[in-house]
Amino acid sequence: MGKNLYEKVFDLHTVQQLPSGNYQVLMGLHLIHEVTSPQAFAMLRERGLDVMHPERTFATVDHIIPTHSQGRPLADPVAEKMMQHVEKNAADFGVTYLGPQTGDQGIVHIVGPEKGLTQPGMTICCGDSHTATHGAFGALAFGIGTSQVFDVLATQTLTLSKLKVRRIEVNGKLSPGVYSKDVILYIIEKLGVKGGVGYAYEFAGEVFEHFSMEDRMTACNMAIEGGARCGYVNPDQITYDYMRGRRYAPKDKCWNKALDYWESVKSDADALYDDCVVFRGEDIEPVVTWGITPGQSTSINGTIPRKADFPGHEQTLIQEAYDYMGFEPGQPIRGTKIDVAFIGSCTNGRISDFESVVELMRGGSFKVAPHVRALVVPGSQAVKAEMIRRGYDQVFSDAGFEFREAGCSMCLAMNPDKLQGREISASSSNRNFKGRQGSPTGRTLLMSPVMVAAAAIEGEVTDARELFSID
Amino acid sequence: MDPKRIKMTGKAISVRGNDVDTDRIIPARYLKCVTFDGLGEHAFEDDRAQLREMGQTHPLDDSRFAEAEILFVNKNFGCGSSREHAPQALMRWGLGIKAIVGESFAEIFFGNCVALGIPCCVVDEATMDELMRENESDARTSFVVDIETREVKGNRRSYPVTIPAGVRQQFIDGRWDMTAELLAARERISATASSLPYFGGWKYTRYG
Numbered sequence: 001m002g003k004n005l006y007e008k009v010f011d012l013h014t015v016q017q018l019p020s021g022n023y024q025v026l027m028g029l030h031l032i033h034e035v036t037s038p039q040a041f042a043m044l045r046e047r048g049l050d051v052m053h054p055e056r057t058f059a060t061v062d063h064i065i066p067t068h069s070q071g072r073p074l075a076d077p078v079a080e081k082m083m084q085h086v087e088k089n090a091a092d093f094g095v096t097y098l099g100p101q102t103g104d105q106g107i108v109h110i111v112g113p114e115k116g117l118t119q120p121g122m123t124i125c126c127g128d129s130h131t132a133t134h135g136a137f138g139a140l141a142f143g144i145g146t147s148q149v150f151d152v153l154a155t156q157t158l159t160l161s162k163l164k165v166r167r168i169e170v171n172g173k174l175s176p177g178v179y180s181k182d183v184i185l186y187i188i189e190k191l192g193v194k195g196g197v198g199y200a201y202e203f204a205g206e207v208f209e210h211f212s213m214e215d216r217m218t219a220c221n222m223a224i225e226g227g228a229r230c231g232y233v234n235p236d237q238i239t240y241d242y243m244r245g246r247r248y249a250p251k252d253k254c255w256n257k258a259l260d261y262w263e264s265v266k267s268d269a270d271a272l273y274d275d276c277v278v279f280r281g282e283d284i285e286p287v288v289t290w291g292i293t294p295g296q297s298t299s300i301n302g303t304i305p306r307k308a309d310f311p312g313h314e315q316t317l318i319q320e321a322y323d324y325m326g327f328e329p330g331q332p333i334r335g336t337k338i339d340v341a342f343i344g345s346c347t348n349g350r351i352s353d354f355e356s357v358v359e360l361m362r363g364g365s366f367k368v369a370p371h372v373r374a375l376v377v378p379g380s381q382a383v384k385a386e387m388i389r390r391g392y393d394q395v396f397s398d399a400g401f402e403f404r405e406a407g408c409s410m411c412l413a414m415n416p417d418k419l420q421g422r423e424i425s426a427s428s429s430n431r432n433f434k435g436r437q438g439s440p441t442g443r444t445l446l447m448s449p450v451m452v453a454a455a456a457i458e459g460e461v462t463d464a465r466e467l468f469s470i471d
Numbered sequence: 472m473d474p475k476r477i478k479m480t481g482k483a484i485s486v487r488g489n490d491v492d493t494d495r496i497i498p499a500r501y502l503k504c505v506t507f508d509g510l511g512e513h514a515f516e517d518d519r520a521q522l523r524e525m526g527q528t529h530p531l532d533d534s535r536f537a538e539a540e541i542l543f544v545n546k547n548f549g550c551g552s553s554r555e556h557a558p559q560a561l562m563r564w565g566l567g568i569k570a571i572v573g574e575s576f577a578e579i580f581f582g583n584c585v586a587l588g589i590p591c592c593v594v595d596e597a598t599m600d601e602l603m604r605e606n607e608s609d610a611r612t613s614f615v616v617d618i619e620t621r622e623v624k625g626n627r628r629s630y631p632v633t634i635p636a637g638v639r640q641q642f643i644d645g646r647w648d649m650t651a652e653l654l655a656a657r658e659r660i661s662a663t664a665s666s667l668p669y670f671g672g673w674k675y676t677r678y679g
């Protein structure tokens with residue numbers, strides 16, 4: 001009987017089974033950012049340990065770095081201190097630092113793939129829950145906590161339990177104006193934010209097979225929001241084409257060796273799965289979240305669902321969502337006035353995300369509604385440079401969007417980009433938890449970048465397909 | 472301190488609600504720190520402020536529970552961001568939370584707690600309801616979370632709890648500090664590394 005990619009990669013990287021029944025698993029790549037690493041390095045120093053594989057450890061800064069200017073020292077002294085810690089830790093322990101001055105800085109989950117660090121058949125970890133993103137390449141990628149960051153620094157290994165694997169097939173075709181973001185929000189709405197607990201998600205089917213690498217990353221990024229510990233797509237020609245020529249990707253003679261390995265870890269055609277779910281691409285419409293979890297969403301022409309439509313144990317959370325968001329059941333989501341629009345984050349801050357918006361805006365005389373504050377934040381310095389090269393910065397500025405420096409920005413607002421009071425934001429990020437975007441009472445509606453742009457222009461949640469005449 | 476975590480005794484505090492995410496346990500603005508010191512006082516800060524504004528009191532602001540060391544919660548506690556700051560804040564609040572009993576826990580949060588030596592035990596909904604009521608009706612009640620016998624005891628009676636066998640054994644043996652154990656396998660680690668084509672073979676080669 002065949003094996004799936006999760007089993008193969010897990011087995012290849014297993015060092016040993018521990019007395020606890022868990023496994024000690026080797027990590028091929030460890031990505032580090034400023035927020036969850038300083039304490040881990042402090043623990044390393046305390047115990048007099050070294051980083052075991054500094055050449056497989058890469059650091060950058062994303063969460064706290066301001067996006068209006070990266071000039072040093074940073075205005076916020078705490079942020080400045082965190083920057084200095086990353087710089088010093090990287091230097092002291094021989095870790096490559098992809099800092100702002102190198103032109104390589106960006107959100108960890110954007111930088112890893114972009115530089116060719118993320119490769120198929122690898123195990124990858126980072127002290128950040130959206131590490132699942134890297135699964136798009138057929139890697140097993142796990143978000144970890146700070147003490148695990150310390151474990152990986154010191155031992156290059158991690159304690160993991162074996163997950164079950166659910167294959168999620170999305171077959172058929174997506175309609176125009178429906179994007180990877182809509183697909184993953186749809187999946188989470190159907191399977192629930194806890195539906196994936198204990199599972200790795202293998203995304204498959206025609207829709208995923210046709211997706212670009214960036215689309216696959218968007219979906220894998222949010223596997224964690226569906227409760228799965230990681231998500232992945234089997235590598236294929238699209239993966240290899242994306243990888244070829246990237247800075248840290250194998251080259252010359254090594255390329256063929258790498259290809260052999262990558263092909264060998266793919267799920268076998270007769271692989272067994274613990275569960276299998278099938279969706280139809282045609283059923284998916286642009287999705288907008290209305291509540292306080294990424295699973296509380298509706299299609300653009302839908303209405304806020306009624307409490308009675310949910311099982312008893314979910315009803316308290318539904319009520320909490322109505323109360324927090326100030327929405328009534330039965331109310332259409334379309335037409336909801338917004339204050340802020342944010343395009344960026346590790347979910348949707350890649351070049352293709354901005355491209356999808358610019359292509360629709362170009363040629364039209366679209367302007368951001370006067371009452372809306374609209375931010376366009378590239379996920380990395382490389383994305384920013386490419387946007388400028390293509391003239392996207394101008395297109396966005398002309399339309400009234402602020403074009404910013406690379407970083408996490410308003411995805412979680414640990415930097416100066418924050419909602420004020422009860423503002424409502426249309427956001428291309430991945431979390432709509434209470435207070436997520438910097439104001440304890442701020443409200444977030446998650447949607448695709450194109451839908452965010454449409455909302456910015458209309459000043460309210462709208463169907464981008466109509467505004468931009470997508471058909 | 473003895474690393475064994477077999478029997479945790481102390482007063483309790485109940486934080487009601489399902490799906491309490493880590494952003495609520497410790498708001499993101501407190502992630503801007505280079506050590507975990509001082510996080511405790513900011514635990515549940517936004518929830519506490521919100522209730523205060525409504526003229527209500529969050530249990531963490533209720534002086535009756537100020538000495539609590541055992542935390543009672545409902546379903547899917549600790550969901551959301553993987554930040555370890557959440558258990559770090561809880562273990563630094565007041566006297567420090569030593570054990571958590573709940574109806575279910577988010578996986579990463581659970582793992583983070585294990586790594587810090589905080590057992591998370593699971594009980595069913597009815598049991599949690601009784602435990603919370605017992606706790607809230609008399610804050611002085613002392614509870615015992617017994618990992619060995621797998622039970623939580625209040626004044627009135629004891630209830631069975633579940634905890635994964637492996638994790639339970641780690642706490643009993645005092646082996647939740649995994650780093651030492653992982654490091655002991657140095658040779659096997661390098662053997663696994665050299666068996667992987669990319670570790671020993673093409674490595675990361677930088678060009679240009």
Ligand code: SF4
Nearest residue numbers: 130345346408411412
């Ligand atoms: S963009 Fe948001 S989700 Fe992604 S790493 Fe940054 S803060 Fe985390």
